[in-house]
């Protein structure tokens with residue numbers, strides 16, 4: 001209870017202050033390391049049309065230059081809550097990307113290597129609280145690169161957005177049509193947001209679908225009901 005209350009106070013403090021200061025708040029709940037991310041900005045420096053026009057898959061990155069503000073903005077664009085709801089079916093609210101029946105089958109992780117202030121590791125993105133929770137306390141970029149057929153951009157990029165899906169959330173309602181179509185349609189919507197948001201922040205990314213499923217599952221320590229789908233390394237293009 002005490003932890004919960006101090007967590008709520010922290011949360012209130014962060015959402016009130018982060019709009020001005022744009023900083024994350026680091027907290028621990030027991031053994032768990034959590035970062036409450038800065039509030040995302042809904043104003044950018046470049047128009048949507050310019051962003052679409054300049055978007056490319058970028059595969060060569062500097063090893064630094066990415067901040068927690070970038071991390072916050074990219075995760076929010078991927079699957080952030082844009083209309084909160086208490087309806088348990090939508091698990092926190094409607095998101096930045098459309099989803100068949102608002103079932104939200106995707107799980108999103110941040111594979112962090114070099115972001116000042118954020119300890120390296122694998123984090124789960126929890127959209128309703130706009131926070132990341134650490135699941136693996138080490139930099140796994142090298143191992144993930146090997147699992148991704150040695151696509152070196154994964155190792156070079158300061159962090160990657162990692163996607164998996166819980167298919168049953170969709171197949172429970174839509175059966176085979178959900179499995180064969182809707183999950184990957186959902187993925188495409190979200191991943192395109194990441195492409196465009198990265199571009200608008202003068203960062204770059206590349207959707208990586210070519211990897212060894214078993215190796216990736218092992219590196220990411222995915223639960224049995226999750227299927228790995230995309231790795232999107234994020235960095236300053238060289």
Ligand SMILES: Cc1cc2nc3c(=O)[nH]c(=O)nc-3n(C[C@H](O)[C@H](O)[C@H](O)COP(=O)(O)O)c2cc1C
Pocket residue numbers: 055056057058059151206207208209210211
């Ligand atoms: C489903 C999918 C899987 C992809 N997998 C990879 C990949 O494993 N490695 C890679 O370098 N690019 C990958 N790409 C990126 C494409 O190669 C890229 O989008 C394409 O060459 C067009 O270039 P553009 O994105 O710059 O327009 C993938 C793209 C999609 C949509």
